Amino acid sequence: MTRTVTLLGPQRRPNLQLVVRDVDPNAAIAFVTAGWQERETDDAEMREVLGGRGVNLTLHTRWLELHERDREYAHAEREHDLVLAELRELYLTQLDHALRATYGIATAKQARPRVTRVAMRDALEVVRLIDVQHLERVKEVQQAFYDAWRPGERPEIARHRDEVATILKDADAVVIAGGHVGELTRVLHLFQVGPHLPSFVAAWSAGAMALADRVVLFHDFVPHGVAQTEVYTEGLGVVHDLVPMPHVRRRLRTDDLVRMSVLAKRFAPSRCLVLDDGARVPLAPDGQLPEGARVLNDEGQVEELGAA
Amino acid sequence: MSTTPGTRQPTSKLAINRLRDRRPLDDAAVDRFLARHTEVPVVEGSRCTFLYRGEADEVFLAQRIVGLPELLPLRRLRGTDLWYLVLELPEGSRVNYQLEVRRNGLVERINDPLNEKLSYSPVGTSSVCFGHGYVSPEWTEPDPDARPGDLMSMTVRSRALRRDCPVTVYLPARFRRTGSYPLLIVHDGPDFLQYAAAKTVLDNLIHRLDVAETVVAFLHPHDRLTEYADSTAHSRFVTDELLPRLETELPLAATRSGRCLMGSSFGAVASLSTAVRSSDTYGSLILMSGSFVFTDIGTDHGGGEVFDPVVKFVNRYRAKPTHVADRVFVSCGVYEPLIVPNRSMVPTFESAGMTVEYVEARDGHNWENWRDRLRDALSWVYPGPQKLYYE
Numbered sequence: 001m002t003r004t005v006t007l008l009g010p011q012r013r014p015n016l017q018l019v020v021r022d023v024d025p026n027a028a029i030a031f032v033t034a035g036w037q038e039r040e041t042d043d044a045e046m047r048e049v050l051g052g053r054g055v056n057l058t059l060h061t062r063w064l065e066l067h068e069r070d071r072e073y074a075h076a077e078r079e080h081d082l083v084l085a086e087l088r089e090l091y092l093t094q095l096d097h098a099l100r101a102t103y104g105i106a107t108a109k110q111a112r113p114r115v116t117r118v119a120m121r122d123a124l125e126v127v128r129l130i131d132v133q134h135l136e137r138v139k140e141v142q143q144a145f146y147d148a149w150r151p152g153e154r155p156e157i158a159r160h161r162d163e164v165a166t167i168l169k170d171a172d173a174v175v176i177a178g179g180h181v182g183e184l185t186r187v188l189h190l191f192q193v194g195p196h197l198p199s200f201v202a203a204w205s206a207g208a209m210a211l212a213d214r215v216v217l218f219h220d221f222v223p224h225g226v227a228q229t230e231v232y233t234e235g236l237g238v239v240h241d242l243v244p245m246p247h248v249r250r251r252l253r254t255d256d257l258v259r260m261s262v263l264a265k266r267f268a269p270s271r272c273l274v275l276d277d278g279a280r281v282p283l284a285p286d287g288q289l290p291e292g293a294r295v296l297n298d299e300g301q302v303e304e305l306g307a308a
Numbered sequence: 309m310s311t312t313p314g315t316r317q318p319t320s321k322l323a324i325n326r327l328r329d330r331r332p333l334d335d336a337a338v339d340r341f342l343a344r345h346t347e348v349p350v351v352e353g354s355r356c357t358f359l360y361r362g363e364a365d366e367v368f369l370a371q372r373i374v375g376l377p378e379l380l381p382l383r384r385l386r387g388t389d390l391w392y393l394v395l396e397l398p399e400g401s402r403v404n405y406q407l408e409v410r411r412n413g414l415v416e417r418i419n420d421p422l423n424e425k426l427s428y429s430p431v432g433t434s435s436v437c438f439g440h441g442y443v444s445p446e447w448t449e450p451d452p453d454a455r456p457g458d459l460m461s462m463t464v465r466s467r468a469l470r471r472d473c474p475v476t477v478y479l480p481a482r483f484r485r486t487g488s489y490p491l492l493i494v495h496d497g498p499d500f501l502q503y504a505a506a507k508t509v510l511d512n513l514i515h516r517l518d519v520a521e522t523v524v525a526f527l528h529p530h531d532r533l534t535e536y537a538d539s540t541a542h543s544r545f546v547t548d549e550l551l552p553r554l555e556t557e558l559p560l561a562a563t564r565s566g567r568c569l570m571g572s573s574f575g576a577v578a579s580l581s582t583a584v585r586s587s588d589t590y591g592s593l594i595l596m597s598g599s600f601v602f603t604d605i606g607t608d609h610g611g612g613e614v615f616d617p618v619v620k621f622v623n624r625y626r627a628k629p630t631h632v633a634d635r636v637f638v639s640c641g642v643y644e645p646l647i648v649p650n651r652s653m654v655p656t657f658e659s660a661g662m663t664v665e666y667v668e669a670r671d672g673h674n675w676e677n678w679r680d681r682l683r684d685a686l687s688w689v690y691p692g693p694q695k696l697y698y699e
Contacts, residue, residue, distance in 0.1 A: 010699060035698075038482055067486035078488040082563055089565065182696045205698040219695040223518050224665075224688035230695075246698045 001199055002285050005211065005239055008204035009279030010178065010246055017049050018280065019202045020173065027053065027172030030198070034059035034187045035179020035206045046177065054175070055167055059187035062160045070156045073149060080145045087141060091134040092230060098127045099228050099262070106258045127266050131231045135214055138233050142189075151190060161192050168196035178205025178246065181217070185210045185233055194236040201238060208244040208275055210235050216243045216267070220253045229263055240287055243267050246275040248302070260300030272296040323350050324357045324392050328385060338390045348422035349437045354398060356437055358382065359422055360391040364411045367391040371405040372672060373643040379408060401439030401670040402677070403643065428503050429675050439670070447512040448505050448679055454515035455481035459507060464553055468544035471530060475550065477558070478507060478524035480514050487559050489523045490566040490690050492594075493546060495536060495575030497526020503675035509682045517692040518683060523558055525550065533614045536571070536578035538621035543578075543585040551589070563591070565634070568689050570594035572678045573646075577618050583632040584625065592635045592689045596678045600649040602626055622649075629660035636664045637688055639681045641671035 006019045023029060031054045033040045040060040047054045067074035102123040110116045151157040168174065174197055176184075184206050188194065201211065209215050218229040245252075253259060264272055273281065274294040281293045289295070291306030327333070327341045338361065342348075350357040360367045360382055368379040382391035397403060404427045409416045419426065420435035427436040438444075457480045464473045476497055480489070500506040506526070513519040527546075529535050535542040546569070555562045567590045569579035576598030583590045601611045602622040609619045636657050640650035647668070657664045665688050671677035 064484075064486075067484075071486075074486045078486075078559070081488060082561060082566075086563075086565070178698045180693065180696050181698055182693070209698060217695045222687070222691060222694050223683060224691055227695075232696075 003197070003238070004200045004285075005283045005287075006202045007208040007211070007239070007242075007244055007273065007275060007279075007281045007283065008202065009275040009277050010205050012277050014049060015278060015280050016175065016202065016204070019282075020050060020175065023173045023200055025051070025053075028167075028170055029054050029173045029175060030057055030167050030171040031055070031175040031177065032057050032059055032184070032188070032193070032207065033177045033179070034063075035177055035181065035184035036060070037180055037183055046175075050175065055171065057164055057167060057191075057193070059164070059191055059193070060183065062164075062191060063183075063187050066156050066160065070154060073151070073154055073157070076145070076149050080141070083141055084138065087134070087137055088230075088232075091130065091137075092228065094130050095127070095134075095228050095230060098123070098130055102127055102262055103258055106262060124262070124265055127262075131266070135231050135234065142234070157190065164191045164193060165196045168193065168198060171198050173198055173200035173202070176201070176203035176207030176210065178207055181206035181209050181215055182232065185215055185235065188236055189234075194238070197236075197238065205246040205275065208246065211238040212242055212244055213237050213240055213270075214243075216245070218245065218263075219251045220256075220259075221251065229266075239283060241270045242287075242289070243270050243272045244275055245272050245296075248274045249276055254302065257300035260296055261298060262300075264296040264298055264300060268298075274302050322352055322355060322357060322394060324359075324385075324394065333385070333387055335388065338385070338388050341390075342422070348420065349395075351438070351440050353440055354396050356395050356397050356439060358393045358395060358405070358407075358420070358437070360407050360409065360420070361389055361422070362391075362409070363389055364391070364409045366410040368408040368410075369393050369395070369405055370408045370417060371403055372645070373403060374645045374647060382407075397437070397439035398670055399439065399441040401437075401643075402442045402672075402680075403437045403439065404434045404672055404674050405437060406434050427674055427676055430499055430503070436676070442670075444676075445680055445683065447516065447518075447683060448509055450508050451512050451515065454511045456511050457481050457483070457507065457514070459501075462553075462557075464545075464550050466545045466549050468541045468549060469530070469535070470541075473530075473545060473550070474528045476501065476526040476528070477554075478510055478522075478526065479558075480521040480523070481511065482521065483523075485559055487521070488561050489521055489559060490568070491551075491554060491558075491560050492522050492524045492568045492570055492686075492690070493550070494524060494526045495529070495569075495571030495578050496532065496573075497528055499675065500572075500678070501526060504679035504682065506679075506682070509679065510686075513683060513686060514692065517694040517697055519686045519692045520690040522686075522690050523554075523560060525554055532574055536574040537614065537617040538577060538581040539617075540585070543582040546582050547586045547589055564589065565591035568592040568594060569633075570596075570685070572596035572598075572675075573673065574599050574618070576600070577621065580625070580632070581621055584630065587630060587632045590633050592637070593633045594637045594685045594689060595650075595653075596639045596681055596685070597641060597644060597646050597673050598638070598650055598653065599646060600653050601646075602649060602652070626652075626656050629656045631660045631662055633662060635689065636662050637667070637685045638664060639667040639669065639678075639685065641673060641677045642668050643671060644673035646673060 029050050105119045105123050212235040215232045215235045217232045293305045297303045330337050367382040382393040406417050423435045425436045426433045460477050462475050466473045571579040576595035600622050603609050654666045
């Protein structure tokens with residue numbers, strides 16, 4: 001299926017209406033606000049933007065309901081979350097050391113730049129390896145959980161999956177809002193939204209992140225804890241070779257070119273796509289970024305594609 | 309040169325010195341001076357002028373800044389009933405104080421009548437001076453946007469302590485029975501709630517995503533100087549009686565990394581000694597201004613009888629530091645006498661392989677200091693999900 005995907009920046013100054021106007025006015029548009037968690041159904045504004053044809057998949061509400069009705073699964077999922085949290089903690093410990101080493105090498109004033117370049121390449125390889133291995137471990141743990149608990153065979157989950165699939169089948173488009181990217185990704189996977197996505201997809205902020213192959217978290221200004229940019233989990237894999245990065249100016253030290261450069265190189269050949277306020281990035285049918293899309297370059301600067 | 313209303317142009321001459329030069333220097337001049345300086349002490353950069361007006365033989369500033377005499381004399385402004393003292397306080401300082409007024413052989417300790425700012429504690433109030441650059445953190449004030457959590461009471465029958473132990477449990481705003489929460493156990497619970505605005509702080513920091521949604525158990529001590537001074541009975545109560553009950557009745561993570569003990573002063577000693585007695589149970593400790601008094605040789609610690617068991621415990625621990633938690637947050641005010649023991653504990657903890665976050669503040673041994681450190685402490689121990697939100 002050829003899919004039209006548009007990635008958007010935060011909707012503080014909404015531009016979603018410019019995207020959905022291309023959808024058949026008589027067609028239904030499914031939407032996901034699960035990232036808003038308990039505010040999921042405060043969706044009047046979204047319905048208005050969608051011209052009254054929006055159908056909320058209410059994935060967060062379904063998940064809460066599932067937890068109430070299938071306590072055994074809820075308990076298992078809690079345990080599973082603890083395993084993932086432990087895995088993440090260990091990964092962040094490794095990552096923190098590796099990235100600090102990388103920054104140290106990047107800022108080292110050595111007499112022979114060639115030596116530094118080689119050391120930098122090696123350091124980046126270590127970081128990439130840690131990222132790749134972590135994602136593999138997460139996938140293994142997820143798979144083990146699904147194998148053990150077989151969500152599709154549990155009546156409550158199966159019912160919700162069927163309902164979601166039916167809504168998506170009748171929709172021409174799906175819109176995915178931002179919010180808590182962890183909770184959003186969890187329910188998108190659990191209720192199998194990915195396999196039933198219609199041909200037109202628009203998503204912003206956390207929604208855009210969830211569409212990628214891997215979800216990458218970043219925030220340089222957390223009061224404490226490890227602020228290193230991290231690979232969190234597997235995304236829906238709708239868009240490839242992209243790391244969507246909303247709120248870059250608010251969340252990253254963009255003036256620290258060493259860190260920004262490491263960030264860009266670490267995820268290469270994937271591109272770090274800057275999705276600040278007002279961004280609207282319609283991907284080409286083959287998934288390529290359009291001219292004008294803003295990405296991080298190897299020097300750690302934000303540049304527009306196609307700019308001379 | 310124009311002056312922005314509400315700001316004072318920096319001059320090299322202090323306001324009190326300008327007043328001293330005034331002629332005639334009479335009651336009316338003092339009246340005008342005090343009317344102009346409604347904020348007392350008068351803070352001009354790093355120099356703070358403490359004031360007292362009234363008849364007296366002597367007036368002293370009573371404070372407990374380590375390195376300064378406990379009583380600092382104020383000088384009388386010639387020909388007036390105004391007394392003053394200029395004290396140099398580094399940026400960001402916060403100092404609790406009282407005035408000692410001596411008159412006709414009578415000695416009276418009072419809060420500063422010219423200063424409305426008060427510091428509260430279980431033993432009463434004192435005046436407080438906000439040095440240049442100190443701002444009371446806004447997250448310590450109620451935020452109407454922050455959804456409030458709930459406080460509920462429970463009683464744990466303790467065989468170890470031979471009494472019914474009341475516990476106040478904080479449940480975060482969006483608490484769900486099907487969730488999974490980390491646990492924080494707080495010594496001196498009622499004082500943290502009353503004097504360190506713990507509930508407001510938790511509501512705000514969780515709302516702002518600085519701190520993870522956390523269940524907090526506030527302990528009510530009976531005789532804290534005994535129970536918190538390395539008491540086996542207290543440790544057994546916390547680890548063998550309270551913890552299993554909480555983990556049975558509430559949806560807690562029930563893992564080492566999801567358990568933290570917190571305390572200030574003697575409460576910090578209780579937190580550490582409880583962890584020492586059960587080194588596999590707790591992942592983190594928050595130790596604020598811990599009463600970690602020790603001796604390198606001899607037994608003359610100067611802390612009095614109540615410190616005897618503490619000193620024995622700390623000496624023992626320092627002689628053989630053990631890994632009792634993975635992460636330890638340590639904070640202390642640089643103006644309190646406990647600053648040296650607390651600084652000394654940092655390498656001791658690190659030598660046992662624990663990750664230590666150490667924070668100092670230009671403050672004293674008081675509840676506002678501990679309140680102001682809560683953001684650093686809690687967001688380090690249980691970081692909030694800021695990294696996961698992309699609206």
